[in-house]
Amino acid sequence: MINAIDELNNQILACSRCPLAYARKNAVLGEGKFNSLMLIGEAPGKEEDEKGRPFVGRAGKLLESLLRTEGLARNDVYITNVVKCRPPRNRKPSPSEIAACIPYLHKEIELVAPKAILLMGATAASALVQGVGVFSSRQKNFEYNGIPVRVTLHPAAALRNPRFVPLIKFDLETSKLLLG
Numbered sequence: 525m526i527n528a529i530d531e532l533n534n535q536i537l538a539c540s541r542c543p544l545a546y547a548r549k550n551a552v553l554g555e556g557k558f559n560s561l562m563l564i565g566e567a568p569g570k571e572e573d574e575k576g577r578p579f580v581g582r583a584g585k586l587l588e589s590l591l592r593t594e595g596l597a598r599n600d601v602y603i604t605n606v607v608k609c610r611p612p613r614n615r616k617p618s619p620s621e622i623a624a625c626i627p628y629l630h631k632e633i634e635l636v637a638p639k640a641i642l643l644m645g646a647t648a649a650s651a652l653v654q655g656v657g658v659f660s661s662r663q664k665n666f667e668y669n670g671i672p673v674r675v676t677l678h679p680a681a682a683l684r685n686p687r688f689v690p691l692i693k694f695d696l697e698t699s700k701l702l703l704g
Protein backbone atom coordinates (compact mmCIF):
# COMPACT_ATOMS: atom_id res chain seq x y z
CA MET A 525 0.00 0.00 0.00
CA ILE A 526 1.32 3.45 -0.90
CA ASN A 527 1.67 5.73 2.11
CA ALA A 528 1.16 9.48 2.27
CA ILE A 529 4.85 10.44 1.98
CA ASP A 530 5.34 8.16 -1.03
CA GLU A 531 2.29 9.73 -2.61
CA LEU A 532 3.67 13.23 -1.99
CA ASN A 533 7.09 12.21 -3.34
CA ASN A 534 5.52 10.73 -6.47
CA GLN A 535 3.74 14.02 -7.07
CA ILE A 536 7.04 15.90 -6.71
CA LEU A 537 8.84 13.51 -9.08
CA ALA A 538 6.13 14.06 -11.70
CA CYS A 539 5.75 17.81 -11.06
CA SER A 540 5.69 20.32 -13.89
CA ARG A 541 4.23 23.29 -12.00
CA CYS A 542 7.12 25.61 -12.90
CA PRO A 543 9.83 25.87 -15.58
CA LEU A 544 12.50 24.30 -13.34
CA ALA A 545 10.86 20.95 -14.11
CA TYR A 546 12.11 21.12 -17.70
CA ALA A 547 15.78 21.65 -16.86
CA ARG A 548 16.13 19.20 -13.99
CA LYS A 549 17.86 15.83 -14.09
CA ASN A 550 16.09 14.81 -10.88
CA ALA A 551 13.61 16.35 -8.52
CA VAL A 552 15.23 16.24 -5.09
CA LEU A 553 13.11 14.69 -2.35
CA GLY A 554 13.54 15.29 1.35
CA GLU A 555 15.02 12.42 3.35
CA GLY A 556 15.77 11.36 6.90
CA LYS A 557 14.13 10.85 10.24
CA PHE A 558 10.53 11.73 11.00
CA ASN A 559 9.53 13.39 14.31
CA SER A 560 13.02 14.83 14.78
CA LEU A 561 14.81 18.00 13.64
CA MET A 562 13.94 19.15 10.12
CA LEU A 563 16.62 21.15 8.28
CA ILE A 564 15.35 23.18 5.34
CA GLY A 565 17.64 24.65 2.67
CA GLU A 566 16.97 26.68 -0.46
CA ALA A 567 17.07 24.48 -3.56
CA PRO A 568 19.20 21.66 -5.01
CA GLY A 569 22.57 22.43 -6.56
CA LYS A 570 24.41 20.56 -9.32
CA GLU A 571 25.32 17.45 -7.33
CA GLU A 572 21.89 17.23 -5.74
CA ASP A 573 20.27 17.48 -9.19
CA GLU A 574 22.53 14.69 -10.46
CA LYS A 575 21.98 12.38 -7.49
CA GLY A 576 18.39 13.26 -6.61
CA ARG A 577 19.30 13.74 -2.94
CA PRO A 578 19.46 16.91 -0.82
CA PHE A 579 22.72 18.36 0.50
CA VAL A 580 25.16 15.88 -1.02
CA GLY A 581 27.59 18.48 -2.43
CA ARG A 582 30.13 20.68 -0.63
CA ALA A 583 27.54 22.49 1.49
CA GLY A 584 26.11 19.11 2.46
CA LYS A 585 29.52 17.81 3.53
CA LEU A 586 29.97 20.86 5.75
CA LEU A 587 26.48 20.42 7.16
CA GLU A 588 27.18 16.75 7.93
CA SER A 589 30.44 17.62 9.70
CA LEU A 590 28.66 20.26 11.81
CA LEU A 591 25.91 17.78 12.67
CA ARG A 592 28.60 15.30 13.76
CA THR A 593 30.14 17.83 16.13
CA GLU A 594 26.71 18.04 17.73
CA GLY A 595 26.53 14.24 18.07
CA LEU A 596 24.04 13.93 15.22
CA ALA A 597 24.35 11.68 12.18
CA ARG A 598 22.77 12.74 8.92
CA ASN A 599 20.00 10.19 9.38
CA ASP A 600 19.13 11.49 12.86
CA VAL A 601 17.54 14.52 11.17
CA TYR A 602 15.32 15.15 8.16
CA ILE A 603 16.83 17.25 5.35
CA THR A 604 14.88 18.99 2.62
CA ASN A 605 14.62 22.16 0.54
CA VAL A 606 12.04 24.85 -0.15
CA VAL A 607 12.31 24.24 -3.90
CA LYS A 608 12.74 20.66 -5.09
CA CYS A 609 14.34 21.28 -8.51
CA ARG A 610 17.64 22.94 -9.33
CA PRO A 611 17.51 26.53 -10.56
CA PRO A 612 19.88 27.00 -13.53
CA ARG A 613 23.43 28.02 -12.56
CA ASN A 614 22.36 27.79 -8.90
CA ARG A 615 20.58 31.14 -9.00
CA LYS A 616 18.08 31.87 -6.26
CA PRO A 617 14.64 30.43 -6.94
CA SER A 618 12.22 33.11 -8.11
CA PRO A 619 9.12 34.08 -6.10
CA SER A 620 6.90 32.28 -8.61
CA GLU A 621 9.02 29.10 -8.41
CA ILE A 622 8.83 29.23 -4.62
CA ALA A 623 5.07 29.80 -4.77
CA ALA A 624 4.66 26.80 -7.09
CA CYS A 625 6.70 24.50 -4.84
CA ILE A 626 5.78 25.63 -1.33
CA PRO A 627 2.61 23.50 -1.05
CA TYR A 628 4.90 20.44 -1.22
CA LEU A 629 6.94 21.70 1.72
CA HIS A 630 3.81 22.45 3.74
CA LYS A 631 2.54 18.90 3.14
CA GLU A 632 5.99 17.44 3.84
CA ILE A 633 6.11 19.19 7.22
CA GLU A 634 2.64 17.89 8.06
CA LEU A 635 3.64 14.30 7.22
CA VAL A 636 7.17 14.31 8.67
CA ALA A 637 5.87 16.03 11.84
CA PRO A 638 9.23 17.40 12.99
CA LYS A 639 9.73 18.31 16.65
CA ALA A 640 11.68 21.40 15.55
CA ILE A 641 12.60 23.12 12.29
CA LEU A 642 15.85 24.91 11.42
CA LEU A 643 15.58 27.20 8.40
CA MET A 644 18.96 27.57 6.69
CA GLY A 645 19.40 30.81 4.77
CA ALA A 646 17.21 33.66 3.61
CA THR A 647 15.09 31.70 1.13
CA ALA A 648 14.03 29.13 3.72
CA ALA A 649 13.60 31.77 6.42
CA SER A 650 11.30 33.96 4.36
CA ALA A 651 9.41 30.96 2.95
CA LEU A 652 8.16 29.81 6.34
CA VAL A 653 8.46 32.86 8.59
CA GLN A 654 7.20 36.12 7.13
CA GLY A 655 9.63 38.94 6.51
CA VAL A 656 12.60 37.95 8.61
CA GLY A 657 16.28 38.63 7.94
CA VAL A 658 18.66 35.77 8.67
CA PHE A 659 21.15 37.54 10.94
CA SER A 660 18.51 39.37 12.97
CA SER A 661 16.47 36.17 13.35
CA ARG A 662 19.18 33.88 14.69
CA GLN A 663 18.47 32.67 18.21
CA LYS A 664 14.92 33.93 18.14
CA ASN A 665 11.91 31.66 18.58
CA PHE A 666 9.47 31.32 15.71
CA GLU A 667 6.68 28.88 15.17
CA TYR A 668 5.08 27.13 12.23
CA ASN A 669 1.77 25.37 12.92
CA GLY A 670 2.78 24.89 16.56
CA ILE A 671 6.27 23.57 15.69
CA PRO A 672 9.23 25.54 17.11
CA VAL A 673 11.28 27.15 14.34
CA ARG A 674 14.82 28.57 14.38
CA VAL A 675 16.77 30.38 11.67
CA THR A 676 20.44 30.06 10.75
CA LEU A 677 22.78 30.85 7.89
CA HIS A 678 22.99 28.62 4.85
CA PRO A 679 26.00 26.24 4.95
CA ALA A 680 26.99 27.48 1.46
CA ALA A 681 27.47 30.95 2.98
CA ALA A 682 29.88 29.38 5.48
CA LEU A 683 31.85 27.82 2.62
CA ARG A 684 32.38 31.35 1.29
CA ASN A 685 32.95 32.85 4.72
CA PRO A 686 34.34 30.41 7.32
CA ARG A 687 33.58 32.86 10.14
CA PHE A 688 29.96 31.72 9.79
CA VAL A 689 30.80 28.10 10.64
CA PRO A 690 30.65 28.51 14.45
CA LEU A 691 27.38 30.44 14.13
CA ILE A 692 25.70 27.54 12.29
CA LYS A 693 27.20 25.09 14.77
CA PHE A 694 25.76 27.11 17.66
CA ASP A 695 22.34 27.28 15.96
CA LEU A 696 22.35 23.51 15.41
CA GLU A 697 23.19 23.05 19.08
CA THR A 698 20.34 25.22 20.30
CA SER A 699 17.92 23.66 17.79
CA LYS A 700 18.88 20.22 19.04
CA LEU A 701 17.85 21.31 22.54
CA LEU A 702 14.32 21.85 21.19
CA LEU A 703 14.06 18.09 20.59
CA GLY A 704 13.88 17.60 24.37
Ligand code: URA
Nearest residue numbers: 565566567568578579
Ligand atom coordinates in the same frame (compact mmCIF):
# COMPACT_ATOMS: atom_id res chain seq x y z
N1 URA B 1 21.95 24.01 -1.10
C1 URA B 1 20.65 23.88 -0.77
O1 URA B 1 19.98 24.83 -0.40
N2 URA B 1 20.12 22.66 -0.86
C2 URA B 1 20.79 21.58 -1.23
O2 URA B 1 20.21 20.50 -1.28
C3 URA B 1 22.16 21.76 -1.56
C4 URA B 1 22.71 22.98 -1.49
